[in-house]
Amino acid sequence: MKAIVLARVMAVGAVAVLTPGACGQQAAPPARAAAPVHAGATLAQVIDPMMADQLKRLSVACAVVVVVKDGDVAFAKGYGFADVAAQRPATADGTLFHVGSISKLFTGIAVMQLVERGALDLDRDVNDYIDFRVPTPPGGVPVTLRRLLTHHAGFEEHVKELFSRGPAPAPLGPWLARSLPQRIFPAGDIPAYSNYGVALAGYIVERAAALPFADHVRDRILRPLGMERSTFEQPLPPALLPLMARGYHAADEPPLPFVETIAAAPAGALAATGADMGRFMLYLLAGGQPPGGADRRILRPATLAQMLAPAVVTPTGSMGLAFFHPRVDEKRLIGHDGGTLTFTSRLLLAPEQHLGIFASYDGGNLGPAWNDLPRAILRHFDPSPAPPPDAAAERAAARVFEAPGTPEDVPVAARVAGAYQSTRRADTTMVRFDSLLNQIVFHDNRDGTLRQTSPLPPYGKAGRLKRDPHGPVPALFRDDKGRPMAFTLSADGRDHVAARLDIGSPAQAWQRVPIYLDARMVLPVVAACVLFALVTLLAWPLRPLGRRVLGRLRAPGPTPQAPGAGQPPPGRRARLVARLALAVQTGVLAFAAALFIASRRELIMASPALDPVFVGLFGLAWLGVVGSIACVAIAGWFWRTGAGSRATRVHHTAVALVTVVLAWFLVTWHIAGTTLVY
Numbered sequence: 001m002k003a004i005v006l007a008r009v010m011a012v013g014a015v016a017v018l019t020p021g022a023c024g025q026q027a028a029p030p031a032r033a034a035a036p037v038h039a040g041a042t043l044a045q046v047i048d049p050m051m052a053d054q055l056k057r058l059s060v061a062c063a064v065v066v067v068v069k070d071g072d073v074a075f076a077k078g079y080g081f082a083d084v085a086a087q088r089p090a091t092a093d094g095t096l097f098h099v100g101s102i103s104k105l106f107t108g109i110a111v112m113q114l115v116e117r118g119a120l121d122l123d124r125d126v127n128d129y130i131d132f133r134v135p136t137p138p139g140g141v142p143v144t145l146r147r148l149l150t151h152h153a154g155f156e157e158h159v160k161e162l163f164s165r166g167p168a169p170a171p172l173g174p175w176l177a178r179s180l181p182q183r184i185f186p187a188g189d190i191p192a193y194s195n196y197g198v199a200l201a202g203y204i205v206e207r208a209a210a211l212p213f214a215d216h217v218r219d220r221i222l223r224p225l226g227m228e229r230s231t232f233e234q235p236l237p238p239a240l241l242p243l244m245a246r247g248y249h250a251a252d253e254p255p256l257p258f259v260e261t262i263a264a265a266p267a268g269a270l271a272a273t274g275a276d277m278g279r280f281m282l283y284l285l286a287g288g289q290p291p292g293g294a295d296r297r298i299l300r301p302a303t304l305a306q307m308l309a310p311a312v313v314t315p316t317g318s319m320g321l322a323f324f325h326p327r328v329d330e331k332r333l334i335g336h337d338g339g340t341l342t343f344t345s346r347l348l349l350a351p352e353q354h355l356g357i358f359a360s361y362d363g364g365n366l367g368p369a370w371n372d373l374p375r376a377i378l379r380h381f382d383p384s385p386a387p388p389p390d391a392a393a394e395r396a397a398a399r400v401f402e403a404p405g406t407p408e409d410v411p412v413a414a415r416v417a418g419a420y421q422s423t424r425r426a427d428t429t430m431v432r433f434d435s436l437l438n439q440i441v442f443h444d445n446r447d448g449t450l451r452q453t454s455p456l457p458p459y460g461k462a463g464r465l466k467r468d469p470h471g472p473v474p475a476l477f478r479d480d481k482g483r484p485m486a487f488t489l490s491a492d493g494r495d496h497v498a499a500r501l502d503i504g505s506p507a508q509a510w511q512r513v514p515i516y517l518d519a520r521m522v523l524p525v526v527a528a529c530v531l532f533a534l535v536t537l538l539a540w541p542l543r544p545l546g547r548r549v550l551g552r553l554r555a556p557g558p559t560p561q562a563p564g565a566g567q568p569p570p571g572r573r574a575r576l577v578a579r580l581a582l583a584v585q586t587g588v589l590a591f592a593a594a595l596f597i598a599s600r601r602e603l604i605m606a607s608p609a610l611d612p613v614f615v616g617l618f619g620l621a622w623l624g625v626v627g628s629i630a631c632v633a634i635a636g637w638f639w640r641t642g643a644g645s646r647a648t649r650v651h652h653t654a655v656a657l658v659t660v661v662l663a664w665f666l667v668t669w670h671i672a673g674t675t676l677v678y
Helices: 040-057 100-116 145-149 172-178 195-209 213-222 274-285 301-308 367-381 391-397 412-416 432-437 519-553 572-598 608-641 646-668
Strands: 062-069 072-083 312-314 317-319 334-339 343-350 355-362 418-422 440-444 450-453 463-467 476-478 484-489 498-502 509-512
Touching: 040 062, 040 072, 040 367, 062 274, 062 367, 072 274, 100 145, 100 195, 100 213, 100 301, 100 334, 100 343, 145 195, 172 195, 195 213, 274 343, 274 355, 343 367, 355 367, 412 440, 412 484, 418 432, 432 519, 519 572, 519 646, 572 608, 572 646, 608 646
Parallel strands: none
Antiparallel strands: 062 072, 062 355, 312 317, 334 343, 343 355, 418 440, 418 509, 440 450, 450 463, 463 476, 476 484, 484 498, 498 509
8 A cells, every 4th residue: 555655645736682661561462482483593694684784774663574484484573663762672473563455365355255155246246235336437347346356447546534543444335435436447458556446345345244344354364364463453452552563654753643544444454463474374375274174264275276366467467366476586476565654564475485475664665675585585495596588589679579560660669668657546636646746758778778767857767678588578678677567569550659568567557648748748848837937926026126226227317208107007907917827826836736745754634634725725726727718818918909018918928828838737637626536
């Protein structure tokens, strides 16, 4: 869930051992014995130095790492402090972490339990199971549980009320009904990762089981697996609350003054210890054979195998039902990532090696270090390197790609170069602005390779992409770290625009944006318009002062008065209206930008409490749109009547053009909005 940064909310503008302190320890239940360590010091020598470095370098408050291997726990250890002020150390079996979107795996299992019982059907319209309606747009297909679990329902991004200060979230059903997002990909053929969609699947479980979702998962999944210190309950049960890590953005900052609450609970509300997540990994690696025998079975082994098997396949990755199939060092894995306001977690399984890895961090920013820990652990158990690429074949494949009907050979790099936006986005709400800021750009190096940058200064370090001659599609590129990027090209012989880009995740693709939505074009033009508006507005009060200063600098003596001198200049009211339109538009943009910057880390701001602010913002933005129409009329009046000097008429033409551009920006990115469902 952490992939939804707060940039998506304010679119108006998903880690030392010290003596523990007494605080927090007395309230905690007695801890169980530490899990056995079978790999001895060797595995510890791999993990301990890396975690010590990450905690310090990335400002992580605490973390936990659990490794299971060959049917047993090979390593389980906590790092740092779950409560920095109280010096309460994090432990593998005594500290709870919010695992974020890893919760979706439990929701998927809950769905499949009811499918086994015949209470649910993966391919039935979800409207048959819920008490509100999910519309099917013209030309679309109904939403089904299969589409929800593979993120192909087509929902646009939704963030309002996703996180809150608690103590309890809104009831799941009413929240889903009032938060229903638009289906921007209703044909079911475009992946769009959706927390809302998985929350909807959890609500269907709740209704089919006639039991609150958290209770169903507790009774049918957590308890049978022995996960006694894990829960979806919000707020946390009193026995577990003292075990929760405090929640830090960074180790050197104060913790959150609350335990984060997640409205889309089935999509990300699980709180668990590392030891419990180890039990879950052992169950998955055992092929669904539960601890304690068949009487504690969670799913039939065949059903679990169906969940783990590829259900959606792209040129760069695949996923099953809720489970993703990521790659690290070209090794095919199974698992899921997760994140909340402060927690970042990862669960990875290597079935061929009977290996499972779970890590969760409280605070910090992993960034480029995301794969460091799992890569080190995988290499510890299997140090064999990936085969080197065939350089000669790579050079040959980089020349051209001949699409059927193409009249002439066109280099692939030239065809796919351009700006792309993610399918995990909003198109009909103010959250759309985030997709503008998060575009990625590919440049043609004219040697068969691509260069990847951000569309905005300072652009970041340009990554170089080379063609993969052994890829499943002709336009498969790999970056310097070997990560695949597959472009789906038009093959009609006329349109050489790349329509879609897959980068590893089958739940999210990237689409080529037209020039009028390209951040490289839009943002500089808007910035220039804002600069012009500011200069015009600042010159307004300074103009009379300038006249007085110039008058005093003139030679003494009477100055002849021109006819009509002393009278108000023609079109005085028109000038005032034009300046007010500029003032409203720049004020709206300035407020939206300030709101965006101030709230970038506070996703909980996206709540009904902010509705009056957005209503006012919408009203002013629409006033600015109307003002742009008035400015066009005013410019026309000046030219038609000949009022004012030629410079005045040119200036008002520029004002009209600037206000039209800014009005287009306000409307296109829904700062001039019409809905509070975002």
